[in-house]
Amino acid sequence: MTEDQTPPAPAKDPMKGFRGVQAGTLIIEAIVVGLALPVVATLGSGITSAQGWTVIAIAVLLVLLSGLLRKPWAIWVILALHGGLLAFVVALPAVAIIGVVFLGVWLWLMWLRRDVATRMAQGRLPSQQNQQSDQHSQR
Template identity: 65%
Template sequence: MSETPGGTPADEAKTVTPPPKDPMKGFRGVIAGTLIMEAITVALALPVINKLGDGITSGLGWTVLGIALVLLVLCGMLKRAWALPVVLVLQLGLIAMAGALPAIAIIGVVFLAAYLWFLWLRRDVARRMAAGTLPSQQQQPQA
């Protein structure tokens, strides 16, 4: 909250004080950790492709390996506004592989649900922060 000369106490009462610790700061960390777990999970599908499919050097194998690498690279790019939509599009790409390898599609569905849940939580925290109802925004009793 910025101090303005001549500001009235009524003006200060109307503004919502931000929490001392930004709850949105950890969102990127949660997404990055989830991306790493997903990249590992997707890469673990490569032995299945080798055994049941045409091998790791097939188009499906290269595609799965490419998606796993892109997921790892996106961990470092989460500050960019376009990174999260790319993550969601990659989930749709995994789901689209249902015809070739249903296990990959299941991985896509599970992680898509996780990312959508994270986005819903972020929206809820932002709404509560704007309303000033987060526990960290409440006045602490003076002892």
Template identity: 70%
Template sequence: MKSFRGVMAGMLVLEAIVVALALPVVAWLGSGIGSVTGWSVIAIAAALLVCCGLLRQSWITVVILLLQAALIAFVVALPAVAIIGLIFLATWLWLFWLRRDVARRMAEGRLPSQQV
């Protein structure tokens, strides 16, 4: 499953970029970048990048899902950021399902690379 860590790292970097690109939205529609909302979005983008270095840990999936929940919690302050969280939550759940499916097929010996 080493290759899946690469997929996760790419996804985390992509999500960090998208969350950082939400900063102009926070500045325009929210209370500004210097507000609690702005600093929270910056902190979540930074935390997503930090998670790239921690992908070997077994607890990182929980942290990733908690970061998605934090983005969705912005529905009160700024719904546009919450929509980003919902889209990426759906993507992460799909990726975790794919990983589980590949692990199950690997255990059963049904992967094409395991066929003789």
């Protein structure tokens, strides 16, 4: 392949599958955050307090964001929600730990996404390799 040619697009969009992984991660995270409500009720000010409503709101927003991952701003909202979880570090360290763990997961996912995008731009994805060999054999 010469430098002026762009690599062929993969047969299947890898980013579509990657958004599925992200959506699944958001659902799992929402479940884990929801399971923190008994911790808020026991160690915090109760579920009916501002702490409780904040944890509930974050869990609901995580579920809603799982359907909005196509939007470019969705990742920034997800990271902001992790900031909300980290804000519990003084009042409820157990909830902040959830934020730290899933923030690490999301940073790893963003690194993977960048790697897939780079490989796709360079034409190094396995699905692109098959297309390139088909194009060369047709010549």
